[in-house]
Amino acid sequence: MSYKTKKVMPIGIVSELTGLSPRQIRYYEERKLIFPERSEGGTRKYSFLDVERLMYIAEKMEDGLQTYEIRRMEKQKNQEELRREMLRGQLNAAFRQRT
Amino acid sequence: MSYKTKKVMPIGIVSELTGLSPRQIRYYEERKLIFPERSEGGTRKYSFLDVERLMYIAEKMEDGLQTYEIRRMEKQKNQEELRREMLRGQLNAAFRQRT
């Protein structure tokens, strides 16, 4: 696992890095926009990728979007990616090509 | 600053990642082998590079080296690098070359 995706930061650091309040960060988790891991004791752990995602979320919030709208956008993006990958898989299977 | 060098991890995470005890990690700091940053409240913050360095230190310790020997090795390495860089600088100046 890369340094970018490894969950290692406490919420205080993430708050400093993103400019968001701990309250905001926890709320975005409640709204299924962000998914930190937990330590044994229950404290949240975030990755740099999470920090990037939070900054992206912050932008969208500033644009006036609601959390469920952002979540919907993310889901759409993922589904488009899936579609593209499945298409690529089918093409590969059909023509026996290797990338 | 890259994800590798940004100081963001608390000592508990570093302990998990390296397999070293917090006591050992603090001791290596006392012996000037590692240099975490501090939060306002005084808690230590480490980077992934620090984690790598700690694993390197752990190896050397297992080899039976003492902390001052490891510190001496590091210093030597740095000085060699400096020498090489200065030499490169002089050559560039002498021949007006650009890399």
Next chain:
DNA sequence: CGTGTAAGGAATTCTGACACG
């Protein structure tokens, strides 16, 4: 020298709730 541990305190984080709008 290098590391474990118990001690006491401080910084950090957690959750659920109330408030505002």
Next chain:
DNA sequence: CGTGTAAGGAATTCTGACACG
């Protein structure tokens, strides 16, 4: 809906010291 805040408690970290070897 999104966020601030005070509340109480728990997890985490801090330092200095003693112990062992």
